[in-house]
Amino acid sequence: MKIFIKTKLYVLFLLVTSGNVCAQEKDIEVFGNLVEEQTSQPVPYATIVLKDNTNNKIITGTTTDDNGKFRITSSKTDFYIEISFMGYRTKTITEFSVSNAMVNLGTINLVPDNQALDEAVITGEVSKTVFKLDKRVFNVGKDISSTGASALEVLNNVPSVNVNIEGEVSLRGKSGVQILINGKPSVLADQSSNALGTITADMIESIEVITNPSAKYEASGTAGILNIILKKEENKGWNGSISANTGTPDNHSLGISLNRRTEDFNLFAQLGAGYRSLPQDNKAFNRNLTNKEVVFSEGTAYRNEGFFNLTLGTDYHIDELNVLTLSGNLAYEIEDQPSETNFRFFNSENELVTSWLRDETTEATNPKWQYELNYKKQFKNKEDHTLQLSALGTFFGKEQSSQFKNTTISGTDTTTDQQTDTNFQQADYTFKVDYTNPLSDVYTVETGVQYVMNDVGNDYEVRDLTQGEYIVNEALTNNFEYDQKVLGIYATGAYEKEKWGIKAGLRLENTQLNTLLTNTEEFNDQNFTDFFPTLHTSYKIDDYFSLQAGYSKRIFRPRLWDLNPFFNIRNNFNVRKGNPDLQPEYTDSYELTSIYKIGKASLSSSLYHSHTTDVVERVSTFEDNVTFTTPENIGTNASFGFETNGKYSPNKWLTLTGDFNLNYFDRKGSFLEQTFDFSGNRWSSKLGSKIGFPADIDLELTGNYQSGYKTVQGKLTGFAFLDIGVRKKIFKGKAIVNLGVRDLFESQISERFVSEPTFETYDFGRRGRFITFGISYGFGKGEAMTYSGGRRR
Structure with missing residues (x-):
């Protein structure tokens, strides 16, 4: 900090005195190149000062440019050179040679000042x-x-x-x-x-x-x-980084990130390409309790994806108060989804009647694009006095074709081959204006408006093989159109002092939702307006303990796939489909949170309560040994929870983190003359540790547990899993090597039981172990990074 103040005083003094420095005919020119000793990277904007040997007063000075270079002229000859920059030891040069009125200092190394760095960070x-x-x-x-x-x-x-x-x-x-x-x-x-x-x-x-x-x-x-x-x-x-990753199952990618900053522009580009495979093991059974018949299925489905991703953008600083941002993202994916499922059908005597294999071959191409235009104006009177306008547009398309072939292993041939074609297009647009005005040091008002448009079309066709020819199955074929528009207007007011504050707000949203099944001319039109109040407050008791309380009203609007009644026919005995008559659910949410410090540990704990009406639940029905799962609005859910999390760093090489969440819920509701009144609880925990070893090696261990819990018709089982990561820095931190193992013991599973008076069902899914290895390198002024393939649809 002393170096920082000292540097500022130097620069101020130079601005005052530089006008009095006159060039002479025998001026001496001093120049050189400044780099950081450990990485040999240029040190820009460091202060170079020439001082008089007799009285140590400043003669003249300058700063290094973007590349660490400097050039300075002096009319005096009896001087020494002092170089300083925050976080580095000040370097004094008293011995140098003058040749032809020039002093070439060459490359000068700056050494980090560990004490100063500790103070700074x-x-x-x-x-x-x-x-x-x-x-x-x-x-x-x-x-x-x-x-x-x-x-x-x-x-x-x-x-x-x-x-x-x-x-x-x-x-x-x-x-x-x-x-x-x-x-x-x-x-x-x-x-x-x-x-x-x-x-x-x-x-x-x-x-x-x-x-x-x-x-x-x-x-x-x-x-x-x-x-x-x-x-x-x-x-x-220039800033940049390049990375390469590989793994098993297939998880290969190349990524590059580039950034170029000037006085007025910030240009950025990110490019990625790769291929990965996502296998999933599946098991299921449907048990008819009326006639004792059972259908078992077991298999593995793959989702192989090749992808390409490009992001380009720029921030244009019109002046100190106005910034314009324009960015876009283009992605293209090629999917291949092979799967093989083994089916077995048993009669009431538990005798195998028939078994068959159902093979799926699915191919799809997914073009995507997004754009963002954002303008932010900052007013002169206060930094937080801002006006922001933004527009965001996205598009996602899918051209998909599937072939389902059935091969009888034993018994009678009771199934048929099928084909499907899907043409899916989704366009979303968001327009937003936000205005924030700090009226004083303690009062702030906010207001704004947002308009969101969602336009979707899903043209789906199923064909059955009949006497050697594929015939359209009209009962399963249709074109689903989904159009939603949401207009929101809000205003908030806040009073906040150092220890205590309160914030209140109100939001109004109008929703227009239209769905249409074009072939059957079934439609669902909804138009409703809601008010959403919010209230928040916080109180800082001291530097070690603070409290926060809040209330808000929320809405969950049914999404496209919750409403679309048509489904994938990968497994004809376990069918999931949407419900076009589904209504939104509303939640009143209350929360009290504390944050406190105990020694080297920081902890946060919360008590929360929410009450939800028209809860959206997935409900299973049973017909001809086929399970149909559909979202329905079922009653209310009152939830009470406690959460605590913390971090403890007893020393520089060890950090421990933990998170625990316990939730109790009370359900009330009915569906199809069946009452769903019950209560239960669920909890989760996460424990992590980061251990630093010599030679810049870090080891991370993260354990997770999700408990099982009751559902409206059965239960979901719990599971635990462990992730491991090892990271090694090389080339003085400019490059990083990563090794990661996700779900080390292949224990992250999904198990769902449904138990009803007339039927029972069971579903099991598991992704398995993922091992990844990557290396990344930062160039220019960039740092090494990790490129992730991300999650795709």
């Missing part, structure tokens, strides 16, 4: 969580930002957040989390593309965890919001 060394009025802010410290991890891995370090092997993000065990970048939707935040994996840990300033969102955010989704705040990068010039 001590507050950010370990990642920690702090409170704001309506959010928890996870500040990314050097314990994570220096690891070269991707944004997905950083999210997995945030308390309450979990990222599974496919890159799906959940909050408090619930999926459907909305991810924002700097407070707005972004092409980089799309979980269905590869873009999120290209954000590296060193780019992230903090992550805001919003489990009870204020009225500023759209009311849909009950899981919450994760807002990734990127650093205001100050490194000018």
Whole structure:
């Protein structure tokens, strides 16, 4: 810090005195190149000062350019040279030679000042969580930002957040989390593309965890919001990183990230390509309790994907107060989905009647694109006084064809071959205006409007092999059109002082939803308007203990696949389909959270309660030994929960993290004259450790457990799994080698039981063990990164 103040005084003095320095005919020119000793990387913007040998006063000075070079002229000859930069030891040069009125200092090495560096980064060394009025802010410290991890891995370090092997993000065990970048939707935040994996840990300033969102955010989704705040990068010039990954099952990718900063522009590009395979083992049985017949199925399905992903964008700083951002993402995927399922049918005497193999060959191409246009104006009176306009557009298409071939192994031939074709197109558009005005140091108002349009078409055709010819099955064929428009308007007001604050808001949303089955002319039109109030408060008792409380009303709108009544026929005995008459569910959410420190440990605990009406549940019915699973609105759910998480770093080489969530629920409801009143609980825990070894080697162990719990018709079983990661830095941190093992013991499974008076069903699924190996290298001023293939549809 002393070096930093000293440097500022030098620069100020130079600005005052430089006008009095006059060039002479015998001026001496001093020049050289400044680099960091350990990495040989240029040191830009360091201060170069010439001082008088007699009185140590400054004669003149300058700073290094983007490449660490400098050139300075002096009319005096009796001087010495002093070089300084925050975080490095000040270097004094007293011996040099003058030749032809020039002093060539060549390459000069700056040595890091460990004490100064400790002072500079001590507050950010370990990642920690702090409170704001309506959010928890996870500040990314050097314990994570220096690891070269991707944004997905950083999210997995945030308390309450979990990222599974496919890159799906959940909050408090619930999926459907909305991810924002700097407070707005972004092409980089799309979980269905590869873009999120290209954000590296060193780019992230903090992550805001919003489990009870204020009225500023759209009311849909009950899981919450994760807002990734990127650093205001100050490194000018080129930054870049390239990575290569391989693994088993097939998980191969190449990725490159480029960034070029100038005074007015920030240009960025990310390019990735790869291939991966996602096998899944499946088992199921349908038991007819009326006639004692049973159908067993067992097999393995693959999802092989080749993908290409390109992101381009620029930030244009019109001036100090206005920034325009334009970015786009283009992706193309080629899918191959082979599967083989073995079916066996037993009669009431438990005798095998028939068995057969059902082979699927599916091919698909998926074009995708996104664009983002954002304008942000900052007003002169206050930094937080802003106006932001944004537009986001996305498109996803799928051209898919499938061939299902049945081969009888024993018994009678009771099945037929089938073909399907799917033409799917989805376009989404979001337009948003946000205005924030801090009226004073304690009062802030926000207001804004958002308009979202979703337009989807799904043309689906099934053909059955009949007497050697494929004939269209009219009962299973149709074109489903889905059109939804949501207009939202909000206003909030906040009062916040150092220790206490309160924030209240109200959001109004109008929803227009239209669905149409074109072949049968079945339609469902909905138009409704809702008010969503929010209230948040926080109180800081001292530096070691704070409290936060909040209330919000939320909505879950049925998604496309919840409404589409047509289904995949991979397994004709276990059919899932949508319900076009499904209604939205509403949730009132209450939360009380505390954050506190005990020695070297930081802990956060929450008590929460939610009450949901018209709960959307997947309900199974049974007909002719076939299970049909459909989402339905069933009653209410009152949920009470406790969550605690923490981090403990007893020393520099060991960090321990933990997360525990216990949820009790009470269900009330009925469906098809059957009462679904019951209560139960579910809990989850996550324990992690990061161990630092010599030679820049880090070992990470993360254990997860998800308990089983009751459902409206049966139960889901629990499971535990362990992930391991080893990271080694080489070439003084410019390159990183990673080895990861996900689900070491292949214990991450999905088991669902349904038990009804007339039938029983069982479903089992398992992804298996994933092993990945990657290497990445940072060039220019970039740092090594990890490129992730991300989760695709």
